[in-house]
Amino acid sequence: MITSTAWKDKKYAVLGLARSGRATVEALLTAGADVLVWDDRAEARAPFSGRCAIGDPLEADLTGYAGVVVSPGVPLNTHPIKPHADSFGAPVIGDVELFAQARAELPPHKIVGITGTNGKSTTTALVHHILQEAGVPTTMGGNIGLPILEQEPLPEGGVYVLELSSYQIDLTYSLDCDVAVLLNITPDHLDRYDGDFAKYAASKSRLLAMQRRGQNSIARFTDARVLGQFAEGTIASILEDVLKNRGVEPSGQADWPSLQGPHNLENAAAAIEVCDILGLAGPQIRAGLESYRGLPHRMERVAEISGVAYVNDSKGTNTAASAPALAAFDNIHWIVGGLAKEPGLGECEAELGHVKAAYTIGKAGPDFAALLQPHVPVEQCETLDRAVAAAAAKAEAGDTVLLSPACASFDQYADFEKRGEHFRALVEGLT
Structure with a gap:
């Protein structure tokens, strides 16, 4: 504690x-x-x-x-x-603010804070994994893992890796991260910000604003422009430049089995920069990337049956989150729908060339069917069990059945985890 x-x-x-x-x-x-x-x-x-x-x-x-x-x-x-x-x-x-107040009495340590609309959990878990594999005392907290105050203090030299939602940042005032990461900002949770994207973006940026001079900030150039500036006096890294600056070829992603797709290349770039800042050597970072096995419900490869891959990306709860999953595979049988967070196909529209057929579920199913029918064959399945059965019946060796709903789950499930667990169980029932 x-x-x-x-x-x-x-x-x-x-x-x-x-x-x-x-x-x-x-x-x-x-x-x-x-x-x-x-x-x-x-x-x-x-x-x-x-x-x-x-x-x-x-x-x-x-x-x-x-x-x-x-x-x-x-x-x-x-x-x-x-x-x-x-x-x-x-x-x-919030409890993260209490943790920030408790830092002075903890053994000397560092804090990595990671926020963004999409990719927070994967990047947090990846940084934690790379550090752990390199022998650095580390733990995860914030919006992932155990509550931070429930955890035991790390020994000297430890690194606390915190996933931080905008909601948690709103309740935090003195968290001075040694490394603060802003992965991306796209419209999400706007009901909490009176429908104002600028307020949501400002909430995310406060993670950087809380830093002291001399600390390290990492963000995409586009988002840094949206926010105006990094916190004054921080050492800024631009996410788009990380791979070339750290001598990592994008083709190296082929050796990171649980980090496929363009979004995971960005997540990996953030993790590489964090770990480089913390003093890890290139071989240590590469070993962690190669051994990382991913998180449930985030591009989780559930099974391969008769040459068909089944992938659980239930955490894809908006179109910006599902688009990279579509970009990661070819010949996709896409299970999509639920409780929509925004109208239209959003960023998914640009990736429809990867989709062989779509199977719609949930409240937004009819709307997605109408949007998709001019582009790909569509079956309106209403429920996940029907969608999995229909996709399995049509998929051929080399295809991928992908649950990446681009929607929240609350019309049919308690949360995205329950939706992903149901998908996993349905796939296991196919074998």
């Missing part, structure tokens, strides 16, 4: 007692803080009965509170907790 003496005898409220909320409460209590906790679910509150105060912060006098810690899932633009806390001068923060 990561704690800080800076929290001792201070008052905090924690709203939401899912895993990160529970970890936050435990860390604060261990540090000697005075904690008020709340969750709408009685069963979530029960473990803290008798250990700390229980009550809704929206009904509490928050005068003198050092922070109101909320889940990143709380929409700050619409939830009443923000104006309520503001009226008492209490900052609304």
Whole structure:
């Protein structure tokens, strides 16, 4: 567990007692803080009965509170907790901000912060893997893995690799990353930013703005232009220039089996630059790229049956995320649809030459069918089980059946993981 003496005898409220909320409460209590906790679910509150105060912060006098810690899932633009806390001068923060406050008491270490609309999880896991394979003490946290405060502090020389969503950055004010990475910015989650892409982009850029002079920033040139500048005094790397500057040939991607497609070449470039900045040698980085086996639901090769590859890219929840998956293969039987985040085919339209046939599912299925029918054969399948069966019946050796829905899952599944797990189970049922 990561704690800080800076929290001792201070008052905090924690709203939401899912895993990160529970970890936050435990860390604060261990540090000697005075904690008020709340969750709408009685069963979530029960473990803290008798250990700390229980009550809704929206009904509490928050005068003198050092922070109101909320889940990143709380929409700050619409939830009443923000104006309520503001009226008492209490900052609304997240567990990553508490981690930033605890850094001074941790053994000497470095932090890599990674954000962007797409590719965050893969790049975070890849950096962590390369460091781990090179023998560097490291852990993942933030929007991936265990809650950061639940983890044990790393020994001296360790590297914390944090995946950070815009929601987490919105709740963070003092995280000074040794290396901050902005992979890309495309419209997403705009309901949290009043439909304003500029607000969303500004949220992402705050990861760079929190850095001190002399730290390292990595971003695409196009996104750096959108944001105006890197943080003043940081050492800036442009993502598009990484491979040539580090002596890596793009053709080397053929040796990275779990990093196929143009999007993964960008993810790999970011990881290469991060690890170079952290002092790893070229052979160590290459060995990590070659041994990396990927994350579930992100270009995950589930099986090969009768020469047909089945790939689970359920994490492709918008068109910008699915387009690179389409670009990575030929002769694709594309399973697409769900709860659309934006109208149209977006960036996927440019990759339709790779698609042999499409199978639509979910609420957006009819819209995708209408858009795709002028370009490729389409079957309106409505559900994933029908789509997998139809694609398997038509696919030939050398083809790829790709689930990359370009949509959220919530019309039919609890989350993209459940959708990907269902796809995996359906494919396993074909054997």
